[in-house]
Amino acid sequence: xxxxxxxxxxxxxxxxxxxxxxxxxxxxxxxxxxxxxxxxxxxxxxxxxxxxxxxxxxxxxxxxxxxxxxxxxxxxxxxxxxxxxxxxxxxxxxxxxxxxxxxxxxxxxxxxxxxxxxxxxxxxxxxxxxxxxxxxxxxxxxxxxxxxxxxxxxxxxxxxxxxxxxxxxxxxxxxxxxxxxxxxxxxxxxxxxxxxxxxxxxxxxxxxxxxxxxxxxxxxxxxxxxxxxxxxxxxxxxxxxxxxxxxxxxxxxxxxxxxxxxxxxxxxxxxxxxxxxxxxxxxxxxxxxxxxxxxxxxxxxxxxxxxxxx
Numbered sequence: 001x002x003x004x005x006x007x008x009x010x011x012x013x014x015x016x017x018x019x020x021x022x023x024x025x026x027x028x029x030x031x032x033x034x035x036x037x038x039x040x041x042x043x044x045x046x047x048x049x050x051x052x053x054x055x056x057x058x059x060x061x062x063x064x065x066x067x068x069x070x071x072x073x074x075x076x077x078x079x080x081x082x083x084x085x086x087x088x089x090x091x092x093x094x095x096x097x098x099x100x101x102x103x104x105x106x107x108x109x110x111x112x113x114x115x116x117x118x119x120x121x122x123x124x125x126x127x128x129x130x131x132x133x134x135x136x137x138x139x140x141x142x143x144x145x146x147x148x149x150x151x152x153x154x155x156x157x158x159x160x161x162x163x164x165x166x167x168x169x170x171x172x173x174x175x176x177x178x179x180x181x182x183x184x185x186x187x188x189x190x191x192x193x194x195x196x197x198x199x200x201x202x203x204x205x206x207x208x209x210x211x212x213x214x215x216x217x218x219x220x221x222x223x224x225x226x227x228x229x230x231x232x233x234x235x236x237x238x239x240x241x242x243x244x245x246x247x248x249x250x251x252x253x254x255x256x257x258x259x260x261x262x263x264x265x266x267x268x269x270x271x272x273x274x275x276x277x278x279x280x281x282x283x284x285x286x287x288x289x290x291x292x293x294x295x296x297x298x299x300x301x302x303x304x305x306x307x308x309x310x
Contacts, residue, residue: 058128078205094209102193103133125168127156
């Protein structure tokens, strides 16, 4: 029997970690399963074995565009999809959408920047140029192909420090820092998800989960749909067993102390493991079409493809 091991890459933030642990069962930081039933897959994996790994999303955006890729399923930024759509299909589950909230642009308390138009021409620390947050910021500040600001690319976790230390005029925050920036002495200039939803009446597409189209060639016709069904079952289980999911985060909180803050975790997961994460549905597809279409019209990303989901 052919090896039916699938490698799934996800971002290192809590919502991605939560959605996929049911595929493998709980694993400790050393990769070893916890004792008892929770250490085994919590869903029917249809004969597939899953290996999961957390990687910075901008690195995943770059890797997904490479012809040879070590992953079979991966998280990407929604903005990165047009460049890779020939090799990858979007799964209905596993996406992240900002429903009236999203990445924040922040400054130091003593900054003269007060309104979004004050950001014009400023240097903004960003977590990558392929991210949806970067595209949304470009749509806000740019005109035609001019994005309207300078930027400095860095790891998402380094953005707050760059602003605090004055190495950037402002910072574009993703992941849990969206909720903790005030504790660092930073001030919000704009919430890009709030801006987008007020403007379009649609959620802001942020992250997607994509699957290789060639799985049907490797495992037989229908494999892509079959694996997509397993992924959906994983997200459903994670949502329905929230206490277990929070326990899993605690297992991995040594280097992410914010995951020990139950209130913060509850709020973040309620935002980014939502009904649209379980199934983006027609509303999610419509939001993707609008977001990618506007980005392509401005020349910021490749032309938007037909949005097909599995």
